[in-house]
Amino acid sequence: MGSAKNKTSNASRKARIEELRRAEQARERRNRILTITASVVVVAGLVAGGVVLVKSQSDKNDTASDSKASGHFVTGTDGVKTWKGTLSRNHVTKTVKYPMEPPVGGDHNQVWMNCNGDVYAKAVNNMNAVHALEHGAVWVTYNSKASDADVKALAAKVKKTPYTLMSPVEDQKDPIMLSAWGKQRTVTSATDPNLDKFFASYVQGKQTPEPGAACTNGLSQ
Numbered sequence: 001m002g003s004a005k006n007k008t009s010n011a012s013r014k015a016r017i018e019e020l021r022r023a024e025q026a027r028e029r030r031n032r033i034l035t036i037t038a039s040v041v042v043v044a045g046l047v048a049g050g051v052v053l054v055k056s057q058s059d060k061n062d063t064a065s066d067s068k069a070s071g072h073f074v075t076g077t078d079g080v081k082t083w084k085g086t087l088s089r090n091h092v093t094k095t096v097k098y099p100m101e102p103p104v105g106g107d108h109n110q111v112w113m114n115c116n117g118d119v120y121a122k123a124v125n126n127m128n129a130v131h132a133l134e135h136g137a138v139w140v141t142y143n144s145k146a147s148d149a150d151v152k153a154l155a156a157k158v159k160k161t162p163y164t165l166m167s168p169v170e171d172q173k174d175p176i177m178l179s180a181w182g183k184q185r186t187v188t189s190a191t192d193p194n195l196d197k198f199f200a201s202y203v204q205g206k207q208t209p210e211p212g213a214a215c216t217n218g219l220s221q
Contacts, residue, residue, distance in 0.1 A: 017162060017204050017212070069099055069106035073184070079194060080201075083182045089134060089209060096127055102141050102169050102179050103130050113165055115139075115215040119155045120167040128219050132165055133181040135215055136208035138199055140166040145175040153190030163203045163215050181207050 071085010087105030096107045103126050112131035113124050129139055138161075140154055154176070158166040169177075174186040178195065180202035187195050204211055 013200070013203060014162070069103075071099075073100070078197075080183055080185045080198070083184075087182055092127075096130075098126060098130075100184070101171050101173075102126065102139060102177060102184075104179050104184050105133060105181050106130060108134065112213075112215070112218040114218045114220045115165040116162055117159045118165045118220065119158050120165065120221050122167070122221060123169060124165075124167045124221070125219075129165070129167070132215065132218070133179065134209045135163070135213040136204040136211050137163045137165055137180070137215055138203050139179040140164065140176070141169040141172055141179065142166075142176050143168060143170045143172055143174075147189075150176060150190040154195075157190065157195070161199060161203065164199070178202075180205065181209055183207055 069083075069085065069087050071083055071087075073081040074084050075081045083100070083104055088107050089105075090107045091110035092107045093109070096103075098106055107127075108130035109125065109127040110131070111128055112135055113120075113128040115132040115135065115137035133139060140158055142151055142154065155166060158164045176187050176189070176192075178185050178187060178198045180198075183198075183202055183205075185194065185198060187198075
């Protein structure tokens with residue numbers, strides 16, 4: 001019964017992901033048209049305004065790169081912590097200092113970390129991982145206190161699940177943690193039932209700022 005239920009759940013999640021991908025592709029097509037139109041307007045503005053527009057845009061980018069998330073976690077009855085406060089979504093080049101580890105949102109690099117069931121043996125850049133969370137990924141992290149057996153089992157789980165990624169984060173509070181955009185929780189082991197519950201709720205879940213956005217063709221190790 002359990003196996004049949006899991007298969008049904010996986011099939012349902014895959015169907016939802018495919019639907020979101022189609023919606024994202026349609027959105028990208030609309031955005032390309034808008035981008036072409038906007039480019040014509042920008043070129044005209046540059047001709048008329050000279051370097052003023054360029055300097056203004058540069059100043060805007062510098063300001064955005066310094067923005068930070070603000071707020072605090074509130075723990076629900078299910079053990080999931082929800083970030084209450086601001087999680088900005090600017091693309092920046094400067095290093096962002098997040099108020100939580102691992103981070104669950106905020107300004108981030110314009111390139112996402114590949115999250116199509118990708119397992120990384122070394123720590124990844126928080127700013128790229130946060131971009132993956134924006135796309136609806138769940139980030140599985142662990143430190144040296146996690147057992148080798150749990151790390152292997154977690155890796156096997158992640159490899160079978162689109163819109164997930166896994167990497168070590170030595171500075172995190174607990175041995176095994178799960179993060180999505182604005183959401184986070186600790187699990188006791190790879191067999192903790194809360195692991196599957198978190199995946200079911202937050203892989204491309206309602207918290208996703210950009211549902212259906214790509215989890216491939218980004219950054220990898």
